[in-house]
Amino acid sequence: MPDGPTDTELLLASRADPEAFVELYRRHAEDLLRYFARRTLDPEAAAELTAETFAEAFASRTSYRDTGANGVAWIYGIAKHQLGRFFRHGRVDGAARRRLGLPERSLPMEDYERIEDLVDFQPIRSALVEALGTLAEDQRAALQLRVIEELPYPEVAARLACGETAARQRVSRGLRKLAIVLQDRGLEPATEVDV
């Protein structure tokens, strides 16, 4: 339990004092990023979904009603909604960020591996191997090297004869598709991880 105001109090206060919302963000941004990373397996998608969820929450905060539950549950409700849309459409909607005027930010290189570290691939490794067959050749090769053989990105790039940035993007895109494939097959990555 954090010191100071509760999440609910911060959300309610943010109606009149928008900067109170930033405190709520500081408290829960990393947890939400982990939430998305474990479900999408994709660092880029997880980062985008985190940004979009907080943007949507900020824009809609005046509609929040205190029902006695922790205020952050409201934000996770939005997150769940965003995640559902991501799995349905295979991409992250940026409407809320555009509405707020938040800039499009690409994921910094150093964050890729940190976000991947949030995901424990061990429990789903066998399912991953099976699902790899559904991916394009370049993405499958990138995932094979990065996720199965656990090679660092410079080594993955060297094996694929491409730049490190391209290697990261192939892994990211492959993981995104993989998450969707697993979702379609009823294997939610996060469920496996959380068990």
Next chain:
Amino acid sequence: MQTDFTFLRALEQDLERVARDETARSVDGRGGGVGGRGGRGDGPDRRWKRALTAVAAVFVLAWGIGFVADGGGVRNFVATSDSADELTGPMPADDDGAGGSPDRVRVGEAGFDNLDGNEAPEDAPAASPAPVSGTPGTVSGEQDGGRALSGELTKIIRNGRLRVEVEDGSFRDARAEVVEIAEDAGGLVLSSRTQGRSGTFTLKVPAATFDRTMVALGQLGKVELEEQTGQDVTAEFVDLGARQRILKTQRTAIEGFMARATSLPQTLLLAKRSAEVQLELERIQGRLRYLSAQVEQSTIEVLIEERSVPEARVEDEVDNPSLLQAWRRSIQGFFNVVAVAIVGLGYLLPLLVAAGVYLGVRELRLRRRRRDVDVPLDR
């Protein structure tokens, strides 16, 4: 923020900036909320502005649709009730000022190419948007381009004005032809005024031959101006007819009371009342006769001038505008615009209903979602 993620730190800065901006807007009194979905985060002023903008947009759209649906004009919505004084002049078409403006069509030179040749149809439908032909004072729906008026009951006073330019030296011939045209149409030249090589003639012709006469007059030379007016007096006819019946009933009743009157005061009172009813009855009957004559007989004023007649002499015929007329026209114009917009709203109604259903369903889904998110999730 204590985190290793560069992305999250950048996002924090972005959110701080947005929050600061919104705080500044709130302080400036511009209302809170930045881009909240459906305006939920907006201040009341902004919501009102949006609502007013939406209403204005719907009105403009409705007006546009109504304008198109009405055939690009507002003439079908012109009021037609006029006072007796307005009808006493030789050219009612000139008197826009009172109560209602008659339907009016003014056509310039370009619109009369077909009237210069022999192939022009006698009833000239292209130049006669307020058509009446056949029985005087009636308009058939088919002839009227879709106006759903009752042909049997409709009473319309039709008048016209023409300015025709003839070749130099042919004014006298044209003047003779005007008389001939009036007689051929079953009418007469009511008055005329000539001045050198130009003259103004006022013709009275049966309404049934109005269109034919206008075409024939137009063929005298080059049409510089044509103006036709149609003044619907049906409502006044019906009203006067009803009042006439009531007064006749009253008169009969009064006569009955007078026959049974037993005292002098009663008799005097009833006699006075009888005289009042009779006076009113005769006034109404006179008005009905006048209107009937106007409906049955159209007035056409034609100005004929030779080509070389200076323009200044023609300008004498131009109406001088008055502020009163302008004011009345502006009122009429306002109601015309509203009427056209109402027509457009009728066309838009299905879309507005669909939009309402959509917004309602959307609101229900949003409320359901709000209920859902109040349930804590397993992270």
